[in-house]
Amino acid sequence: MIITPSRVPFLRLRPHDLVVVDLDGGAVLAGALRPSIETPLHLSAYRNRADIEALVHTHSPAATAWSYLAEPLLPTTEENEYYAIGPIATSPPAPAGSSLLAEAAVTAMGASAAVLLGRHGVLAAGPSVEAALEIAAVVERQAEIAWFLRGDGAQRYM
């Protein structure tokens, strides 16, 4: 698995900064920097789902805010259907970088292309980095729509 290093701002990130990690044992195989603290999360998702070729983890604001509600992300938008994301559950909160978070996320994700990490952010999956990034963007837009609908009108759509 190739993963971004810990604590390097994305704008300064260069290809040689990426870290290669053994998918089975989790050992660093190549790279001079420390792998992301969320390496266990990514390893669990890849091990659990043979169809996942890339993952994008974000703290995008609308989706992260929704993750504090401990509710699934509803309603399912047309865009969600188009990208066949599936139900977007919210996993129970767990410490960043922990195996507890990794297990909770993978369980809540099921067969979907995305999951909200409780009180934390988003994990989006796809057959390529570009696809996973697009899924992350769709989840953020869906969360914005969910926030717009929340309130008086929400119950009519959820």
Ligand SMILES: [Zn+2]
């Ligand atoms: Zn995070």
